[in-house]
Amino acid sequence: MIVEIKDVARRHLATDGANLSLRAVARDMGMVSSAIYRYFASRDDLLTALIVDAYNAVADAVESTEAAVADRDDLRGRLLAIGRAVRGWALANPAEYALIYGSPVPGYQAPQDTTVAALRTATVLVQILIDGHRSGALRPDRPLTDRPHPDGPPADGPLPDAVRDDLRAVADGIAPGLPPQVLARGTIAWIHLFGAVSFELFGQLNNVIEAREDYFDYQMHQMADLVGLA
């Protein structure tokens, strides 16, 4: 019953956007609006359920797509697979993507359930970093970028101490032994991935880039370079 309500709500979400109407979904189900409250305490409660489902849906897509990469040593290919999975899911479910990675619903506070579901997707990326670090494919000890001038010093400044400490704490939790420098570049790729998808999905690329897919792949390759993947 609650899955049926969520299904109808998802359908409304796809057409009407984030301001879905409880009465409308009740009408679609041949019920009266007050009956919904037997299953969801409030509209925010329904939204929370949809948000958790969305986080898990994108995590499912990312996990299965990344696992399908046969050559586990092809770290770049695995990163690319993650990126394409996120983008593909976002393009197929724009409203749900906006729900979890867009501007937060005003007055709505995300409960703790959502963060654990959100972590699933990130873990897939971190595993690539771990594998690359173990095999020695990553070189966090030197700047990844070229010197702006051939004879100049590396432009890449050191990781700020406070950031390094934050990242070390994160690494201790999910990837013990992973150097903060590696994690720092991984988070940059991570942030850029969602920044790129959001930019495209929210219309910021309109009248600028039309070759969306090629452009996205290009960005992911740049991020792979930045992380230091072969």
Next chain:
Amino acid sequence: MIVEIKDVARRHLATDGANLSLRAVARDMGMVSSAIYRYFASRDDLLTALIVDAYNAVADAVESTEAAVADRDDLRGRLLAIGRAVRGWALANPAEYALIYGSPVPGYQAPQDTTVAALRTATVLVQILIDGHRSGALRPDRPLTDRPHPDGPPADGPLPDAVRDDLRAVADGIAPGLPPQVLARGTIAWIHLFGAVSFELFGQLNNVIEAREDYFDYQMHQMADLVGLA
């Protein structure tokens, strides 16, 4: 009169988020709701006015901050100034930032007015690219990233043809002669800037990074490296 309405609406926006109520702003002004319709045809019309204002506000902040960089040859400093200006404005006006760079309001179609205001901010970044290209500080002819392995080939693949054509068209409009390769890396920095601000503002960094300002600067430095700024 319309500026007073917008001021009150902005204040409501800051507290209640994107779903602002016409009746509430009318109440705050001691008017009845129908009186608002003398000045704005609809709630969407008011939102559009706020959006255009927001685009211009962030453009003002960026332009003035960037212009305050004394050393015009310090391209990295100018990029950093832009980034900090955007982030600072976003942190000071989170609701307005979400209005223009967050998920679009459902059922709302942005009119053409907004795009020209959005272009103002981008122009400041493009000017850095132009200056850097003129002075020879940018080297778009070679990969900016290090080889993953010291003796391997450059990992950076070529710019896809379709993307190159898109970017050439953009360059023809606002920066004639600027190589698409330079613009490609500039857009990456551009996208990452807003991706980083959105990630922080929308709570995606919670329980991960606490040293927000240091982390942001670190990201901007990485982007400066990627673009190839000294």
Next chain:
DNA sequence: CTCATGCAAGAGCAGTGCTCTCGAATGTGT
């Protein structure tokens, strides 16, 4: 002095989230 225009108030419509009450149906224990 008259007319026209600008402006705000009020009523009203359809819609919303949410609460409360009531009646019907479905088991469950004795």
Next chain:
DNA sequence: ACACATTCGAGAGCACTGCTCTTGCATGAG
């Protein structure tokens, strides 16, 4: 088999929303 308890949905109702339409009051122009 009967009485009881629990579950479920319907309905009314409250306060709120965006928006439309009409009415009336001003102020300024001719």
